[in-house]
Amino acid sequence: MKTTNFIFLAMLTYLLGISNLAAAPKEVAKITGKVADQKGQPVAYANVALIQEDGALVDGAVSDENGVFLIESTKTAKVKLVVSSIGYESFTSEPFDLAPGVSKDFGDLSISDEMTGLDEVTVKASRPEIIIEPDKTIVNVEGTVMAQGSNALDVIGRSPGIYVDQEGNINLNGRSGATVMINDRPTYMSSTDLANFLRSMPADNIKSIEVINNPSSRFDAEGSAGVINIQLKKNSVDGVFGNVQIGGQYNGQFAPNTGLTLNVKKGKLSTNGTFNYNEYAVYNDISINRNFTLEEGVSNFNQDSRINSRYKTPSFNGSANYEINKNQNIGLNVQASASTDINKSTSGTVITNPGQDYNSFIESYNDAEGSRNRLFTNLHYDAKLDTLGSKISADVDYTIMDSESSSLLDNMYWSGDDQASASTDKILTLNDMYYTIFTAKTDFTKMLKGGKTLEAGLKGSWVQSDNDLDLSRAEDEGPFVPDPNSNQFIYNENVLAAYASLKGSFSEKLSYQAGLRGEYSDIVGNSVTLNQINKQNYFNLFPSFFVQQKVSEKYQIVYNANRRITRPNYRLLNPFVYYIDPLTSEQGNPNLKPQYSTNFEMNHVVNGSYQFTLGYSVTEDTFMQVFEQDQEERTTTTYTDNFDQTRAANFRAIVPVEIKKWWSTSNMLQVTYNQFQTQIGENFLDVDQVSYMVRTQQNFTLPKGFKLELMGMYLGPQIWGQGSIGGFGWVDAGVTKSLMKDKLSIAVNGTDLFRTQFINAKVQFADIDTSFRQYRSNQGVRFTLKYNFSKGESFRVRSNSGSTEERNRLD
Template identity: 35%
Template sequence: MKLINKYITYISILLLSPALAFAQAPAPTGKISGTTVTTAGKPVEFATISLLRAKDSSVVKGALADINGNYKLDRVANGTYIIKATVVGFDKGLSKPFSINASAQAVTIPAITMASSAKALKTVNVQSSRPLIERKLDRTVMNVENSVLAAGNNAMEILERAPGVTVDKDDNITLQGKSGVTVMINDKLTYLSAAQLATYLRSTDGSNIASIEVITNPSAKYDAAGNSGIINIKLKKNREVGSSGSLTVGAGYGNYGKDNQSLTLNHKQGRLNAFGTFSRNDNKNARLMSIVRVVDSVGKRTYFDQTTAMTQSNHNNSYRFGADYDLTSRHTIGFIVNGNWGRYNQNTPTVNRLGSAPGVFNSYVNSLADIRQTNKNFAANINDRIQLDTLGRALSFDLDYSKFVNTSDADYQTLTFLANGQQQIPPILLRNQTPSDIDIRTAKVDYTHPLSKSLKLELGAKFSNVKTDNELNAQIRNNTGNFVNDTTRTNHFVYQERIDAGYVNLGKTYTNTSVQVGLRAEYTSSVGDLITTGQVVPRHYLNFFPSVFINHKVSPKDQLGLSYSRRIDRPTYGNLNPFIFYLDQYTYQQGNAFLRPQYTNAFELNYTWNSTINVALGYSHTSDVITQIILTDPITKASFQTDLNLNVQDSYSVNFNSPFTITKWWTGNANINSFYLNNKSKDLLGANLNSGQLAYQAKISQNLTFIKGYRIELMSQYRSPLKTGIYDILSQYSTDAGVSHTFANKKATIKFSVSDVFNTRRNNINSMYQSVNLQIRQVNESRVSRLTFIYNFGNSKIKARQRQTGADDEKNRASGGN
């Protein structure tokens, strides 16, 4: 502990000492203030203020006027300037040239008068531009294009200002307090880790961003699977010629060392735009788990006290490259190839103490599991987009192929001893090989047709075909010392699934209200074939997924929204695999080939005040809830983890999100999410389940920039105790911290961070339901110190066109387990 504290202190001093020296250098002290008014002398609210150099009209800084039209600009260097004021509905306003010099360090600008720009053309009003924050039917949009906020900022810095979005010091992105957010760029899933995504966004010039879309309840246009929100970053079309890139190098240490490297390149020449990324990382981590459980078997109780010290090491390489070609100004074709390969090793020594009374052990079992896994994954996409006319009609096509290949070899050794140390039975030696292949083929088409200026029709279809082939070849060592086939564990499972989907969306815009209704249909045909036993599980079902979005502008800055959608979550391919994976003979995991999909009807009512503070009320009803559960075999006394379908879950939530500013150098975001999960299921382990508990989660992020070029970030979070299914999950809290320094004309950044500074993050679970009686205490390697260097080079204004492929949902299910 002392060594870690010294390490943190030394690194912090090394990073902060240049800042303290730099802070002593004289900084610009010029101050400018003024106000914006209408021709009638009333304040112009929230006008965008730009400070321009008088000689060339280049933008130096920007600010926003307050509700009374007042504005201020600090730290202005000596020179001659002009103030420009812009806001929706008014012509731009300009001040007369003025100077900041040694004798005039504080200047008050005469009121800038702004005339209304709305001009009557018969019955149509034409206005100048879109507002900064705009609430649409199914999403909130921050219009960045042509905004002063884009000047001098990168994509990550702009994203942090989007409504409801929080970015912590490790660059993890949450939406209204919920993790697992899908981040897209130009409607295309990124497939990047949090660190890789952060590198990409920090190397993207803000002047290339058109808008940022926040979608909390996706419409029928998107796959019906999943309930996570979407953040879609819309980039301007790339017209810059040249090359650019970004290099990231990082190292970390917790219980073990870690490192990561990433290189991103982009190049545009004429109609061709090419891009590529290669990343690699080595990550070794530790986990300590304790399980205390009681098993009733024929009126006799057995007490288990199990301790597992697990080490995992992961080496991964990933790549992504592609190109776009503009056949015409309205027709673009492209391809994307991405994949990864690597290896994963896990060493799991376990000590299991068995007794007839608490604390009294009659025997103990020493187990060692050594697992070695390799993976090779590949995906390719071909896409075509055609802008049919200038009215908005568009047609796009995507073809995708993905292949996941994983091979796992495992050796298990079990030794059983009496309390006096005498070996009770001969050692048990097992081994197995589990090759797994997943093939995914998809095709999709989307069509947009504006029927009028206020009415738009969207149509689309998607077809996917998935096949997973899983084998478990198991052996056991016999009395002669040779390994022979273990027929009780050897298995072969093949799962095939086809989904045919189509959707239609119709949107109508009125004066202050917008409405969108949609319907998605998905026909699923699947067959699970347990070849070893001849057991076949066929399923064929047709589902409809309606969605409705209503948005009403109460005032220019206050909006009210109501949405409804029906969603589906299909089991991951790994959860359907019925194979048994051992930790030891008393603890294992088993899939369930009979799992059914779960269906959710979700409602949300949200209110946005002053374009910043958001309050959302949510309710969802889920049937056939897929729930992870731990069961006990009374004969073998083994506990095993599997997934079952519970009857229903009702979820009630209130979410409050608000940015805050303490000073100009101290800002942050507060998010409070309160929820109640009620689970019901008939005849679960011989009783009717009806459990629920009111819980809440609070997150506060803070950014401090009181030293120029440096940023200090803090993220604190607390989650209260909660109940889900048959489990009581205890509270969890932690604090993360980091400091970053940008230099070399903002091309280079060095960052030092510590996750879980006080080492308090724990995963503790209790369960006492019917025959289940257990306590789980788990400590992961959560406190990790990281040092990262990022360097951006070349022309940062070029970026690749991004697209959403057709295999996104299927690949996400593949990542849930093989």
């Protein structure tokens, strides 16, 4: 470990040394200041521009969270400083001379409110505004039809390049494994728990969603699909505001939801808290047809199942921030949830065997229930080091998760020639899991000479999980006896990381950001029952590089490249066996290795709105679900394994159009070419396919305060490991109405209006011949009634955590 620490210290020192050497002095003009409102509170994200007398833009910047701005320019001109922000009167300075070497500090700039009280604040936006930055795309959700009556998972699924499947798994640019953060901090949940948590979060509490396709070295290297960061609304000046809402969804079953949000700021202390209760009811109809090739012919299993599930998720998200002084802040964030689920399934299987003139039957009933508790705490500190934007921050996170689940699978078999009697067996599964995650990190930003910015940081994470799977069986009327596939699995993972990056410009039209991140992983998986210990330790470097080329005022190109890692979900490393039904089981794989991806992207941005992106990625040891059939036992086993290599090339276009003042549309097309190559047993898999995704969103502002949104989406056929999935699509609609000067709003949303979201898939590889058809109860209607309240001074809603990667692997 001493050697490891020395490696990280040496690497960081080396990178810092290179950065300082690279910071060759270049004379520039520096214009600084701080934007504040009439109460002296900072105005974040204000536009600050240097404008010539004829109105031409010379240079500009945006104020940071503390209202501070810095403009560096190599140009010579006579300019005015213009400051503007939504909800404020603009500020314009007297003309002054701009030239390299000039330094001008405007100090505190006070701008006046356009509105005088909370009751006067209205929102007129009818669709999310998409802001394209060099390293991310920002979707402004606040005040849109999208936000009213929807939840966070819905909004994420409608963001550029994102598709959320029927199970709630999030895919970004055709790749799974996207990392989801809330206010720059991790969520620490499995994919199932995360989906339920996001369903319980009203979209109206969201300010914006940041989509980061290729994260810089500042982010964890975990996650080949990129980062999705949800920014929640905050209160920036003294006062109280919040909302209470109630609603429900009906899709054959009724599921209620309610929530309360309260934000309070007084002086240097600001607090906010959100409590939500959400129920999610769903049925899942599945038809599976399997053919088993025997010496005497083909045996056919035709299975129809229905799974009825109900999830109940109460959750709380609270934070407090204290401004120690104008340069230092300290804060606390607490997230808690306690979810329960009930799943009841029934299935019937008709078996046709060669040489028999009768059919056999299997009936199965599975009653399962579970509970999951999660507590996440974060303590953070940040400090400004100078007026130029240098700063340092530190975060400490601690997460506890525990879950309990049980299922009783009851199977009855009729041989076909004797329908009067049946044999039975029962499988009882008890599963207890417990996780603790501790992370600590620090980040440092230093403004250097020549307009360069240095970022560096350190992080450590320590994870421990204990998974106890207890299986027992009973045949006919006999007692339950222990199953040899029971297993206790203890997993420990320590990851140490360091990074450094340098941002600057080659010229007025060419800027860059280059970074390097190193991560050392030490992993021990201990199967107590099998007395089997698997150890892994490895060190990897993850470079990232961005170049932004301003071809003209209306056209820019962003080039980026990086390397990423995706570590296996902790649960998948457990050598467990879980029986889904008498014919199908799922197994863990303790030999599962991390997957590594190298990604390249070229993004063309026209008029700040139209986006055309070309991307290419190569992934080694790709995670993929594998199907195996036992021809003699006529059973199917699934597990996750590493495919040798996958390649993907993609094109994405985002085209927003304002057709009329009352009608706007946002359209997206994504085309992806995928190629998989790997050895599975004695067979070599080499498949490729072009798939595509089309989405259009139509927004209408109607008379008498009504707003209407229509969304249509279609996914073309695509590769699915050894198999393929057919194309499918659906249409959603939503209408909102505001009352009482926007204090009260009513929203009604319909999903899968024409009941077309069917999934058809097949696996025909080697001796496997399986097809299935699935419909999850997506067709339904959701209504929401929301009341906004506020008290206090005028305010403006405006917009830091370590352990992002660990939460995604708790499945």
